[in-house]
Amino acid sequence: MVSVAVAALHERDPERLWPLLAAALPGLFGGDALIYKLDDWSESAGTVRVSPGAAAELRLLGAEDLGLLRAGYPFAALYSAEHESVPVSARQVAGPVWPTSPTARLLRRVLGTHDVLAVPLPQTSTPITGCMVFRSGTDFTDDDIRIARRTQSLLAAVEQQRQLLEHWQRQLVARGAPGAPHEPAEDCALTPRETTVLLLLADALTAAAIGRRLGISDRTVHKHVENIYRKLGTRDRVSTVLRAQQIGLVPPPGAAPLQAPPGQHNRV
CATH class of the missing domain: 3.30.450.40 (GAF domain)
Known part of the structure; x- marks a missing residue:
């Protein structure tokens, strides 16, 4: 497996x-x-x-x-x-x-x-x-x-990943983000797990909270965050979220905060 x-x-x-x-x-x-x-x-x-x-x-x-x-x-x-x-x-x-x-x-x-x-x-x-x-x-x-x-x-874990990716795609479509939902992540070479971490960063979750949500260690979360910074050319959380909003990876400023799909806490 x-x-x-x-x-x-x-x-x-x-x-x-x-x-x-x-x-x-x-x-x-x-x-x-x-x-x-x-x-x-x-x-x-x-x-x-x-x-x-x-x-x-x-x-x-x-x-x-x-x-x-x-x-x-x-x-x-x-x-x-x-x-x-x-x-x-x-x-x-x-x-x-x-x-x-x-x-x-x-x-x-x-x-x-x-x-x-x-x-x-x-x-x-x-x-x-x-x-x-x-x-x-x-x-x-x-x-x-x-x-x-x-x-x-x-x-x-797979079901949680599916729900997060679907939720992300729906929000991008609803906000009129340019291009197909998966294209920005491909252009930036983000992996699906890095994309998921980015979404949770935009939702103001701490590294510890992201680790609990995804079932991974804090150290692994920080490694994903480092990769995201490198790929987006940023150095901190705020600039990373702003850059991700500019290119359509997360909802733009003024949009409702990105949250987990309703009922997700009962499913995984």
Whole structure:
């Protein structure tokens, strides 16, 4: 997963971050396919996205089957009731009746799988967000679940990066910044992580606060800040933010302060 993490940190398009994970995670857990939902796990709401290997099959499902695909898992009720976002398999929650449940039979028919491992983003409350990994044969083992728990921090970091990049792009578009949202960062050779740090600098966060937000050390934050100064040709926070505003990297003077997307503190 190190290579996936590195690729995610260098990805400038927020829409490509989770597809990177979706392509890599099934193999990590010995699975065959993956579904991820970033907004909700419920019968009636939430956008279902899938790994490349499952996309064609799921596009063939009718409305009734899609409803069953949304509603048939025991995870949302479990996480809402227990408030503990730990990976767990459907068999662990539903017991031995799971393989004969309507949802398991649907998965077997459509994907050739029936066992499911839920990997929620840590510290989520409502809605429950995260992914589900599917496999055939035996249930997920204790080792698989331990790996899933170690992976949760990576999922949270990628989702936080996605939200920050999307929020940044929306603000630039709303303020009429010149060019496409990603072009200024490319011109200045800022990495996506440096861009994220710059956004938080513009929001008046301290290095310690930025480190807590991104899950990195103060020393790493200062290294990113040094790189930003060098690339923008500045020497301090104020001149850096002003320069970034001039070239459209952050909202211009007089704009509302850049803040994290609403609800982000509940998701990561």
